[in-house]
Amino acid sequence: MANNSSLASRAVLIYDEWIKAADPRVGDWLLMSSPVPHTMIIASYIYFVTTLGPRIMENRKPFDLKKPMIVYNLSIVGLSLYLIYEFLMSGWANGYSYQCDLVDYSNSPLAIRMARACWLYYFSKFIEMLDTIFFVLRKKNSQVSFLHVYHHSIMPFTWWFGVKFAAGGLGTFHALLNSIVHVIMYSYYALAALGPAYQKYLWWKKYMTTIQLIQFVMVTAHIGQFFLMKDCPYQFPIFLYVIGLYGLIFLVLFLNFYYHAYTKGKRLPKVQAQNGSGPHKKQQ
Structure with missing residues (x-):
């Protein structure tokens, strides 16, 4: 018991010391x-x-969730468009170099705007958990794959640390890209949820995986710059390692999916049409 108490006390001390480096601006946010x-x-x-x-x-x-899914998918499209605008206006189209962009911890309107965009992106990951809940309520349990659940779990978990310690800078580029991809993906899902009459408008289904692959390549290339720069004093390099590793892992997973789904001639199951992401669900 004494050893357990000692370990607990040590863990608390380590946490207290570690949390001192957190961004005080976000401490009282939801x-x-x-x-x-x-x-x-x-x-x-x-x-x-x-x-x-x-x-x-x-x-x-199974529940008939056609109407809720249409509303949900269109709502995610709207939210993603708003996030794109906020990320652009708070840095990526307003001063960022796309190279060594540091986190601005000041209370300037632009810095606070970026931090709030990061928080909203983080919070959106909880909303997107409805993807999986829809699967369960519609008894599409085969779609609840390890990759799907892993993605929806790891994103909000890691992004809490991103917002808490580094809400801005080059570590947010993948969030901008992911929001762009989500506009495309959830527009597809909204059309698919409308029913068979709209299938003719979904000819671009197979290109979504290609878009995902391009996303991962861009994320990996952007983060990779950091390791080639002689002097880039980014405040929390650990996040760049996490983003880089995450991009590489999903690049491999999606390449494998693309190979088996298209190169070998296997067709995607029709169930993937309605928020049916197998791997071509979202990434980041």
């Missing part, structure tokens, strides 16, 4: 005071979509 609340949300999400939800739905008929 979910930002501690990593515990959002970790509990993520754990509950994983438990529901992998265990509780399928168990509840086992002897029930």
Whole structure:
């Protein structure tokens, strides 16, 4: 018991020392005071979509969620368009060099605007958990893959640390790209949810995976610049390693998906048309 108490005390001290480096501007924003609340949300999400939800739905008929899904998908498109605008206006089209862009920790209107854009992007990852919940309620359990759940869990978890310590700078480029990709993807899902009459407008389905691959290449190339620069005093390099690793992992996973789905001539299951992301669901 004494050893356990000592370890707990040491962990608290390490956490207290570590949290001192956090951005004081975001401390009282929703979910930002501690990593515990959002970790509990993520754990509950994983438990529901992998265990509780399928168990509840086992002897029930699938829900007809056509109208809610249309509204949801169009809402994500709107939110993604707003995020693109905010990321551009707070840095990426307003002063950023696309090279060694540091985090601005000042209270200037532009710096606060970027921090708020980062927080909203982080919060949007919880909204997007509805993708998986829709699968469960519609009894499309085959779509609840490891890659799908991993993506929806790891994004909000890692982005909490991004907002808490580095809300801005070159570490946010992938969020801008991801928001652009989401406009395309969720527009597709909204059309698909309208029903068979709109299938003729979905000829570009297979190109979504290509768009994803381009996204990962751009993210990896952008982050890769940091390791070639002689002098780039980015405040938290650990985040760049995480983003770079994340981009590489998903680049490999999507290349594998593309190979099996298209190069080998295998066709995507039709169920993927309605928020049916297998791997071609979103990335970042």
